[in-house]
Amino acid sequence: MKRHQTTIIDIARELNISKSTVSRALTGHPNVKPETRKAVLALAEKVDYQRNMLALSLVTSRSNTLGIIVPEFLTSFFPQIVIGAQEVARQAGYNVIVSQSDESYETEVANARVMLANRVDGVLVSLTKETRNYDHFKVFQRKGIPIVFFNRVCEEMQVPKVVVDDYEGALGAVEHLIGRGKKRIAHLAGPDSLLISRKRLQGYKDALRKNGLPLLDELIIPYDLTVEKAKIYVKHLLDLSEPPDALFAINDPTAIEAIQVIKAKGLRIPEDIAVVGFSNDYASALIEPGLTTVAQPMREIGKVAVQLLLEQMEREVTDWKAMTRILKTQLIVRGSSAAAYR
Amino acid sequence: MKRHQTTIIDIARELNISKSTVSRALTGHPNVKPETRKAVLALAEKVDYQRNMLALSLVTSRSNTLGIIVPEFLTSFFPQIVIGAQEVARQAGYNVIVSQSDESYETEVANARVMLANRVDGVLVSLTKETRNYDHFKVFQRKGIPIVFFNRVCEEMQVPKVVVDDYEGALGAVEHLIGRGKKRIAHLAGPDSLLISRKRLQGYKDALRKNGLPLLDELIIPYDLTVEKAKIYVKHLLDLSEPPDALFAINDPTAIEAIQVIKAKGLRIPEDIAVVGFSNDYASALIEPGLTTVAQPMREIGKVAVQLLLEQMEREVTDWKAMTRILKTQLIVRGSSAAAYR
């Protein structure tokens, strides 16, 4: 089915002028007689003319589009970041293509191809938990297309990154638990491939160390971030001969799952076992008890990432700034760690 | 900053053949000598050649892109639909551009423009709660670009629509409450502009009527779906001289807000007042008590919508099928309406 969309040629013919003049009138070029401009604008409006961005992109070799690749879309975390990103992008006159990789490396590679084929002017990326090879992103660098990582960043690439202070956040969260008198604090950690996992783990470890608590291997469980595994490992922890009296989870979905398991087992939160999560997802204020968590400024992450991207786009190709912007987190104390907050 | 991306001309020059041949080799045209093809493919791979979809789109006047316009991105509802939609779109070889309108009519109009300018081959739309004028979507029809509405549909346009059975869902939910012995059932309804609001309201009314319960105006409160208003109206209901013994909310965020307010007031759920929501958002299983709700098949909605869109795209322009696909809902009973389920 071949459609014919109205073009500047149609308008030119109708008005007996050249298409250049129509183009100029439409783009606000100064050198156009007011009446001519008025006539063009009126006709364009009348026939629902929409400038063909594809053709424009071809001639300017800029698509005016930014790509965003996120690992998943299940909780509100990444959608919130996308909202922030879209806001800044739109203000700067850019469209946004979003694709989610379903935590699959293959899909991520395919998504990167799509972005490339659609000639995005820049791309924002948060990696899947599977990604260990970054060739599909290095291509962007080679082609001079700016790339900015956020949240789940690629360490080996020298490009701008936006993260939160995972180490500080984790440290503060665990010290908070220690402050509530907890002594056997377990950590459900993320996969070692993700930098956020390692940073948060480090924060956990240093918090224990600083406060003279022993670091017990049996209380540190790295896992793959799936709900099913979370459930299994929490059960495992509770069944230890000497179970933990607190649990610091790598993220909120995990912490929430933990709370369900703990409650099902008839234990009291936070008296028997306290729980702290990470991110302050929408759901964390809703569960019972409320989840104490390290809040991340989601929208801000999206905004800053786009700003960094726009800055890169105005630069020369070779001049990559590999700075990392670290945003602050904030501990939000709720009932899962402090009975008074119930 | 002008970048040079590798083109078929570069490859042709390198191999001393014409760009036509390169094009043929790349697209799998039969009339290419095997060796030539092999050489082209090898070089393309080596230089990270990515076919420029913009140029392709220009010549084929198809962008291979579908647009999705959703009203918001705050809960998991629309993101889930997007996931389903992307899945089917990808399988059919289409990319997806997503934009969210922030429940703002203005933004929706802008988003529609973007889709048009980017020459999407088809568009999926769910309206904002503000939208009363549909000119920005009628343009698609006039230009012969297929459009499919889902969830929040436009009644006055003769195009395919995907909805769930809001009437049946609401009816079943309210009858469930009646079955639990509730007699003064309030309804926090959505704005009258949305068909889903009216359908669900109708289901509510008919359920009361069928069961010989009075229809009380003071117990029906249409509102604008904001969290703040939800809170105010729930408080208002609880302060009535004769407060309701159950609450049917237009959606889950509203129901969840209601539960918070009711608990804060020290009333028991479901004994003093039962609550039922709509959609089965991620959070509804997490709150305490669990929220009884009318589950919608989110991913399925996205999938079916894209299927309908693809069907339209294979048709002649004029031949619009205005069928409405109605998907089934399922009542999920949890503690907010039935103590036994706690």
Added chain:
DNA sequence: CTGTTAGCGCTTTCAC
């Protein structure tokens, strides 16, 4: 102020 021309990267006749 306006028209003419060239060209962005690609596919697609039409020749050979």
Added chain:
DNA sequence: GTGAAAGCGCTAACAG
């Protein structure tokens, strides 16, 4: 099997 040429819709010199 391959090349030459035209054209998708638009902008950007270059002339007038």
